[in-house]
Amino acid sequence: MSLYPERPAEPLFTERTPRVVSASKLLRVAGRRKAGRFLAEGANAAEAALAAGVVEELYATVDGAERYAAWLPATVALVTDRAMRGLSETVTPPGVVAVCRLLDAHDLPADVRLVAVPVDIADPGNAGTVIRVSDAVGADAVVLAGESVDPHNGKCVRSSAGSVFHLPLVRRRDAEAVVADLRARGLTVLATAADGEVSLDDADELLARPTAWLFGNEAHGLSRELQTLADHRVRIPIRGRAESLNLATAASICLYQSARVQARSDA
Known part of the structure; x- marks a missing residue:
């Protein structure tokens, strides 16, 4: 039949x-x-x-x-x-x-409040996971900055579980220009850093503002130049014996915390 x-x-x-x-x-x-x-x-x-x-x-x-x-x-x-x-x-x-x-957005939407900015992200699985997490927490967009992997890569699309189709994806090679644009839009730019001067536990006042998170390359993290351009460098407290967190895990924690604080501020 x-x-x-x-x-x-x-x-x-x-x-x-x-x-x-x-x-x-x-x-x-x-x-x-x-x-x-x-x-x-x-x-x-x-x-x-x-x-x-x-x-x-x-x-x-x-x-x-x-x-x-x-x-x-x-x-x-x-x-x-x-x-x-x-x-x-x-x-x-x-x-x-x-x-x-192709899904490339030419620019960010107006009035964004939460943006994920992976910089020089190399692994398509990590890129797809960051996009999926951004979608899950209600972020407004993802900006793939620097020499980042193609978000249309098959592994990236599969890892996103369909989320590549749910929110704007912007690609920009000049990561410093991305930071300048985000700040010009009124967003507080936060850089993840293991030695950041601000603990994520104590960052609720910062997270209540419109925020863009910079996440570094899997192997090398964020460059010192980009960390310097950010408004604040934020560390995720590690209380166990793990030496560090991988990119996707760190992004998940930071984006969830931002979304939680923003939702509470809106209530």
Whole structure:
């Protein structure tokens, strides 16, 4: 029985079908830049992309189309399992992939109150997690500053669990200019630093203000130059024996604390 009886029977698209070949090139950053498109793999990402209205093409295996029939449109293109493997970066492809327009926002929204600014973030999994946490706490935007990973990278999109489609993503190479712009907008810029002069435990008065958090590179942290440009350097107290926190964990703690204090101030 046909999954979509209103559509005439047709052969499944294969890995040699021209549009599938073109879509597979989006797995590489050069292909994404040239086409202005990227792939959103998996149910969470594809469904969020559809809701955001950025989907150009949608592919599913027969099994995937049956599994996600509740939300997949009838216009989905059915592909062979082999073709789906060519569109996937995972060992076990989830059965659905969306081709989407790039998400780069040209500027921050007006009246932002909480912004996450990962600087020189290199790992796409960390980038996706920071975006997901920012979305979860209600941040207004994420600015990927400096030489940061492409947020359209497949691992980043998957790690965000669809959150890349929920809030503005801005990319800026000049991190110092980002800090200047944020301060010009009236945001208090806070830099995470292990030796920061302000403890996060004592920062509620600062966190009640419109705030932008700077998070440093996984290996090297924030440069001293950027720390100096921030309004305050904030440390997360570590009471156990751990030497430090990784980027995604530190960002989660700081963003949650900011969102908690801002929500309390608004009550």
